Structure formats: structure tokens, C-alpha cells
Amino acid sequence: xxILIPGxxxxxxxxxxxxxxxxxxxxxxxxxxxxxxxxxxxLAPDEIGCTPFEAVELLRxxxxxxxxxxxxxxxxxxxxxxxxxxxxxxxxxxxxxTVGTNGAALVDPRGLNIMQAEADDLFDAVCSLWVDSPxxxxxxxxxxxxxxxxxxxxxxxISPSAMTGMAMADWWPQHESARSWRKLLNExxxxxxxxxxxxxxAERGAPPINSLWLYGGAHGWTVDRNLPAPxxxxxxxxxxxxxxxxxxxxALPALSTYLxxxxxxxxxxxxxxQHIIELRPVMPSWWRRLLPARPQHxxxxxxxxx
Numbered sequence: 399x400x401i402l403i404p405g406x407x408x409x410x411x412x413x414x415x416x417x418x419x420x421x422x423x424x425x426x427x428x429x430x431x432x433x434x435x436x437x438x439x440x441l442a443p444d445e446i447g448c449t450p451f452e453a454v455e456l457l458r459x460x461x462x463x464x465x466x467x468x469x470x471x472x473x474x475x476x477x478x479x480x481x482x483x484x485x486x487x488x489x490x491x492x493x494x495x496t497v498g499t500n501g502a503a504l505v506d507p508r509g510l511n512i513m514q515a516e517a518d519d520l521f522d523a524v525c526s527l528w529v530d531s532p533x534x535x536x537x538x539x540x541x542x543x544x545x546x547x548x549x550x551x552x553x554x555x556i557s558p559s560a561m562t563g564m565a566m567a568d569w570w571p572q573h574e575s576a577r578s579w580r581k582l583l584n585e586x587x588x589x590x591x592x593x594x595x596x597x598x599x600a601e602r603g604a605p606p607i608n609s610l611w612l613y614g615g616a617h618g619w620t621v622d623r624n625l626p627a628p629x630x631x632x633x634x635x636x637x638x639x640x641x642x643x644x645x646x647x648x649a650l651p652a653l654s655t656y657l658x659x660x661x662x663x664x665x666x667x668x669x670x671x672q673h674i675i676e677l678r679p680v681m682p683s684w685w686r687r688l689l690p691a692r693p694q695h696x697x698x699x700x701x702x703x704x
Contacts, residue, residue: 493505521537
């Protein structure tokens with residue numbers, strides 16, 4: 399049994415200040431941190447093309463990264479539900495781009511709250527743009543479109559969630575192979591600029607849906623149903639994503655209560671912005687069970703630099 403806890407590892411900039419609250423409000427977690435051996439696994443989004451949480455999702459479903467793409471490219475066929483290995487799969491995420499002093503950046507997609515009616519209206523407004531082109535696009539959810547391109551673009555794939563906080567210029571598809579996609583995207587952005595959906599979103603203080611983020615490029619693959627699916631505890635993920643550490647602290651007692659009700663031999667996977675920590679209980683030798691457990695120095699790795 400594995401319990402996956404996204405948002406359990408805050409960034410190093412705030413982690414030292416939050417340790418005292420973890421000790422005070424989440425004793426059930428601290429008790430496990432003290433005695434269970436920890437394995438630190440670095441999963442930097444700019445290296446793997448997705449967030450650590452998305453990486454764990456792919457790995458727990460049995461995805462094997464080919465040498466030609468990064469790990470995050472596997473999200474394309476996973477999100478589109480494509481299992482045929484003879485085709486590469488690209489998806490485009492409805493996105494919000496902001497421009498600041500450091501250039502263009504994507505708004506965290508988890509905070510966009512796109513309604514299905516909005517997605518339908520935005521699609522209807524632009525679907526005629528590719529009617530006579532070799533590019534085809536179909537919606538597959540309220541936030542995502544499947545994209546068939548006229549040629550395979552040379553793109554270093556990265557998911558929209560992993561792009562949060564990064565400069566778009568470092569990941570924007572500049573190669574000639576992506577020229578037709580850039581041209582179409584520019585036309586889509588012009589149509590959406592003053593679209594009623596975005597005018598209505600502006601009135602209620604929501605970010606505009608003004609772009610698409612293309613990612614994927616891996617061949618279709620099949621989820622391994624024989625692998626046990628982890629239990630995902632979501633109590634910390636929202637406040638972690640928003641950097642709302644007051645609410646994150648308030649959510650700790652509920653996590654402690656939850657963990658106190660789980661088996662002592664449950665495997666915990668704590669997820670942060672740049673790495674994960676796996677806590678795997680092991681049965682000690684008979685003679686070690688006669689000795690008091692040696693505390694793990696968990697504070698040394700809980701706030702690793704990110």
C-alpha cells in the first residue's frame with residue numbers, strides 16, 4: 399500500500415520556518431519521518447519535462463521513458479487515452495499567458511477553473527482556422543485538445559503544470575518544424591483576445607484563456623493494470639500550489655489524523671516541487687527489534703534546496 403501526498407514538501411525558501419508547525423500539528427507524520435528510512439529522488443521539472451507528481455503518476459502506471467524523449471512526453475498519450483504504439487500523440491492545454499518584467503509566463507493551470515461551456519465557445523470560435531490545413535484538432539476535455547500536426551515538431555516537451563514559474567522563452571518551440579503550429583496559434587490568440595468568454599472572465603477576476611500549450615510527442619502506451627495504484631491524499635496540494643502556507647499549516651492536523659488511521663507498514667511518497675521522498679518501512683532483523691529505534695535525521699532532507 400502506497401500513500402502519495404502531493405504538496406508535502408514545501409520549497410526550501412519556506413521549509414525551515416514550517417518545520418515547527420509540522421512537528422506541532424502533524425505528529426503522525428513526524429513519527430514516521432523519525433523511524434522510516436528515506437530515499438530522496440530528484441525530479442527537476444526542467445530536466446524531466448513534468449512535475450514530480452506527474453512523474454510519479456507516469457512511473458506508477460508503468461510508463462517506460464524511451465531514449466528519444468523526456469519522461470513528461472508520456473503525458474501526451476496518457477491524457478489523450480491513446481494506447482496504439484504506432485502514433486505519436488500531442489495535446490494542447492488551454493492556457494493563460496501573462497507578461498511581466500521577466501517576460502511571458504504561464505499561469506498555474508490548476509487555478510484557471512475553466513468551465514465546459516467556456517471551452518466549447520472558445521473551440522467553436524477558432525475551429526474554422528484549420529479547416530483547409532493539414533493540422534487537425536479535437537477537444538478531449540474542458541481543458542485539453544488533441545492535436546494532429548502536419549509534421550513532427552522538434553519540441554522539448556514540458557507540461558503546463560511544470561512550466562509554472564518558468565520563463566516561456568526557454569521552452570517556446572522555435573524550430574522550423576513547428577512553424578505551422580506557431581502560425582495557427584497566433585491566429586487563435588487573436589480571435590480569443592476580445593472573446594466574450596474572456597471578457598466575462600475578466601469581469602469576475604479570472605485569468606483570460608488566451609493561449610494553448612503544446613506538449614507530449616511520445617508514442618501511445620498502455621497503462622499497466624497489474625501495478626497497484628497509490629492512494630492520493632489531496633489535503634495539502636491546493637494550498638501548496640498557491641503558496642498559501644497559512645492554509646497549508648491549517649491542513650496539517652487532518653493529515654495527522656488520516657495517517658494515524660493507516661497501517662504502520664504503508665509506504666509514503668512525499669511530493670515537492672523538485673523532488674520526492676519515499677518512506678519505505680522495512681522489517682528489521684530480530685535482534686534489531688530488541689533495540690530502540692534509531693531516529694532518522696529527517697530535518698536534513700525535508701528542506702532540501704530546490
